């Protein structure tokens with residue numbers, strides 16, 4: 001099983017954004033939408049073994065965690081505007097199969113993943129190179145990534161407390177959604 005957790009320092013925590021000006025009105029939920037697509041979608045359909053978590057910490061009422069479970073979602077659109085529309089509906093308490101919005105923070109998500117025996121991996125440019133990391137088929141992996149600002153000190157401390165290993169895709173900083181695609185590629189190549 002795989003999980004991707006993206007922490008958004010600015011993502012709004014209520015359905016107050018304009019879909020037509022997504023990036024500028026939502027505190028960069030466009031990044032979350034692209035990350036969700038990169039986590040869960042392939043041209044052949046959904047990754048049923050993968051769960052995506054967006055920890056939103058922006059105004060007006062943080063925190064809010066959006067959860068998208070590949071195992072439960074029937075279909076997913078491939079464009080970020082349609083994903084943003086779904087997130088807006090989920091924030092408005094509409095029931096959409098496979099999606100959930102909870103007034104919970106990173107600690108809550110790390111807690112449930114740790115209890116479910118996920119190995120936590122924090123992606124950061126200066127971590128251990130992924131080429132040196134072994135991945136095993138019978139292990140669950142949860143990858144934690146930052147947004148355009150990276151993770152706060154407090155969130156990094158929390159990850160340290162939960163024993164997350166810091167892993168790098170190289171010294172060049174990439175966009176969050178691109179990192180997720182690379183991780184999926186590496187895991188697909190090495191363990192499937």
Ligand SMILES: C[S@@+](CC[C@H](N)C(=O)[O-])C[C@H]1O[C@@H](n2cnc3c(N)ncnc32)[C@H](O)[C@@H]1O
Pocket residue numbers: 122123124125126144145146147148149150151167168169170171172173174175176179
């Ligand atoms: C756009 S980067 C953040 C850029 C930079 N950390 C900053 O604060 O300006 C978004 C996230 O993608 C992940 N990331 C980007 N490049 C990476 C790399 N080369 N190796 C590992 N993770 C990376 C990290 O989790 C990072 O927080």
